[in-house]
Each structure stands twice: as C-alpha cells, then as structure tokens.
Amino acid sequence: MFEELMKPQTIDMILKGIRETLYMTLFSTLLGYVFGLPMGVLLTISDEGGLWPHKLLYKVLDVIVNIVRSIPFLILLIVLIPFTRFVTGKGYGPTATVVSLTVAAIPFIARVVESSLKEVDAGVIEAAKSMGAGTFRIVWKVLLVEARTSLIVNATIVVGTILGYSAMAGTVGGGGLGDIAVRYGYYRYEVGIMIVTVVLLVLLVQIFQTIGMLIARRLDRRRTGTGAAE
C-alpha cells in the first residue's frame, strides 16, 4: 500500500498540498485578523460598561457574530460559493477557499479578541483614564498591549481551527492536504496517502501551536524572574 507513496508525482502532489494548506490557512487568518481584530475591539468597547458603550452597535455585531459562528463550516462553504465565485472568479480551489475561510474566521477571531481584551484589568484602564488618555489611546496602548499574551495564544488556536477548516474544504475540492486526503483516502482507498496527509495536518497544527506559545511566553512580562528583564 506504500508503493504509491514513493512515486515522485505523489511526493510532488503532497508538497503542493502542504503549500496550498499553508497558503489558505495563513492568508485567511491574516485577512481574518484585518477585519476580526477591529471587530473584536468594537465588541469590547461598545459593550455595557466598556470604554465607549453603544448598545445598538454591540447588539448588531453580537448578532452577526453569533449567526456566522453557528453555521457549520461545510454549509457556509456551500452557501458562499456564489460569493466566492464573484470575488475570485472561481468556485473551487485554494484561492476560492480563502474567501470562505476568511468569512468563517472573522467572527471567530472577533470573539476571541473580545474575550482577550475583556480580561484586561479594569483598574489599569481606570488609571489610563485618570491620566487623561482618550479611547483610541487606551485601546492601542493599554488594551492591546496588556492583552498581548492572551491575543497571541488565541491566535494560535485560530490558526489551528482555520487549518482544520481548510482540510474540511477539501471535501468540496478546496485544495490542500484535506483535498488529497479525501480524494485518495475516501474515493480511492489509498490508505497510505491518507495517513501521510493526516499526519502532516497534525504536525502542522503542532508546529503552529509550539511557535505561538513560544512567542507568547517570550513576550509576556508578567512572570517574575527570567526573560522579562532587559
């Protein structure tokens, strides 16, 4: 069952799968943050007791996030095909998948950003206000800085989740390792190739996790002792 694996074209295909998966995951995470981070900030500050309470805005964002988050990704993927085609000119393949992944990522990211920012000690915000800091400065210099560790930890979780979604997109011809796993493992019973792709997916998640945690820890100044000073 492993002969197929050793063929150069198989290896090429798997390498291409890795590239596509990385491209889809990283690109849509990035795009997701471009929209999701400001949205998470707005959710945080517009909430009751926030820096800039705005009931209606909060409610609208909250509902949008909840709706998108409650649609299973596979269904979202199918529902979005016309939109994807409109944006990229194609309904399938890695670039098309980026669009659906980004749409799924934005509310997810907004939520995790909100939860990170809400962990910031209210006392520190109060201190900044007492110094005459405005809302924008407090968001930029206090909230985002104090929540840095939590934001990075959550970003690694986001990358892991998006990577999982990208694999799911494989079932509808989305490209990447997931696509290979489905085509070979499910349709052609090439168990060897399927195992390799699954192992690679797990490895990728692990690598992202490790790097993310390492960065988060290095940047955290709350621990006494090592790493923090100098």
Next chain:
Amino acid sequence: MSDIIVENLSKTFLSKDGTVEALKNVNLEIHSGDIYGIIGMSGAGKSTLVRCLNYLEVPTEGRVLIDGKPLSSFSEKELRAERQSIGMIFQHFNLLMQKSVEANVCFPMQIKGKSRADARKRAAELLELVGLSEKRKSYPAQLSGGQKQRVAIARALAMDPKILLCDEATSALDPQTTVQILELLKEINQKYGITIVIITHQMSVVRAICSHVAILKDGEVAETGLVSDIFAHPKTQVAKELLRNDVGNDVQMKAPDGAKTKDKIQHGEIIRIVFSENSAFEPVIANMMLTFQEPVNILKADTKNVGGVAKGEMILQFRKHSQKKEEMKQYLLDRGLAVGEAPEYV
C-alpha cells in the same frame, strides 16, 4: 493654588436590583496644599467620591469645582486635559504589567505629547525621587507592593499634577511599607505643594499625615474639620467609633513576632524622649519599632495626641545589649524629638 470644592454632590447608581444612593449631598472644601483625608467604612462611598473629583464618575447632582472652575463646564476633551493635572494612585497600583517601570512612568507624558527623550529624562528624575532608579528596566511583576506603589506615585507625578488623589493607596501594604509610602506622600506635599486627597478606612493613616479630614458614613459627610480638632473633640458617633478603634495604635503596636513587647524585653538602657511642637506627624515609636524590627519597652507615657502630633514625654527602655540603640536614638532625633537621660528610672 488648587482648591477643590464639592457642592451638594449626590451620586445615585441605577442597577438591576434597584438604585443605590452612593453619595448624598456631600459638601467639601479642600484647600491648596492640604493633605485631606476622607475616611469611612467599606461601602461608605469613598471611592465614588474620589472618582467624582476627576469626573471619572459623573455626579447625579451637584458640582465639583477645581480652582473655581466647575468640571461640568468642561468638554470631554477639556476634561481629559484637566485630568492631566490631577494624578491618581490606587489600592492595587494599576500599573501596565507588560511595560517596564520606565515605560509606565513615561506613559502619562506621552499622553501629554512630550518627546520620548524628555519623558525618559523626567522619568529618571522621578524614579530617583521615589528611590527606584535601579529598577528602571524591571517589570512590575518583579517588584514588591511598596515598590509598585512608588512606581505608581512616580507615574502620577509625571504629569506635574497640582492635585494627587489616593484611593486606599496603602491598604494593600504592610504597616512598615505603609509608613514609608505615607512619608513619601508627605515629602511630595511639602516639596511641590501638591494638594493630596487621601481615601482610607484607617484612622492611623489620617493621624499620620492628614491636616484635615472628612468622615463619610453611608454616603453622607458626618463630620469635617482639622484632624487635631476631630481627634480632640469628636462630635459624631461615627467619629468616636473610628477613634476608638484606633486608640493608642501608635504606641501599643505589637512587636513584629506578635508577642507582647513587655514580656520579651530584657532590661537595657532607659531614655527620656520629649515631644514638642516640632515633632513629626506620625506614630513615631511604632514606626521606629517597625523600621528597626526591634521592640522597646514603654515605661511611662505622658503624652497627649493632638491631631497626630504627640505632645509630652515618654520613658523608653531599649532591649539589653541592643545593637540598634544608637541608630534608634538618631531616628528619634531626626524626627524632631528631644532625647535625654532618665536618671530616676535607673
């Protein structure tokens, strides 16, 4: 130059379980250069009151005037500018945990738009003032509570405030550190003429550094006046109660290990100390014991405590073979006390 006048101030909070009248018709007059204490039990409305002084909390009724200008007349932007001249320190320090000590002190200066180099220079001076120069590059998590509060004080001073608001600034600190922080605040008050408002639930803090005090009970001002007057003639029940809890706090503090002082001390040298008008505003003997971590025996105390100023004399006995005897005498001298022999006790 910085008077704070509070006129008919009320604050009502609306919450799910009904309304809370946190402050009811509060009137206060705090003069420039005062160290003004606001004391009350938990829930009395102290934090709410102090937050009204810089409009972090907007009063439901009444006015707050700083130098004659009502804060209600300021736009949001003007209010932010005004806050830059009112420093604030907190019970839990509220430092930026991800920023170095220096960056914390520079933060308010950045808000003011000072250049990075100027801010650094000023931060260095302020850290020198609070005695933390060598911790410039440390992070708050690496500091003790007292050190964190010093950073917070340096940060508050970075704005060159005319007023400093302290909300339970020593409540999270041990007695010895409390004394040090209070001394620092006093020094700042004298050196820069900054008006200081001190919120506390401890009479000993008021006694140690305040010139004036307002007693707050259930959102109302029960009594205000000179600390010395209130200590001498408390008029209200709540004032008497707060005083009773505090009686003799400054001379009968326990030895650090909790044992009764008297039982543990072997007979050593006996001295007489005389308190006069010039003596420091602080519980001298207790502070000395805390500073040197060594008990002394009080053989006789004939003092009156007036507004935190002790008057009269005391006979003290050091521990036998005390190593710190001379240092302790110097400590007393430094605080304006006369130290002499007490032949009748030998």
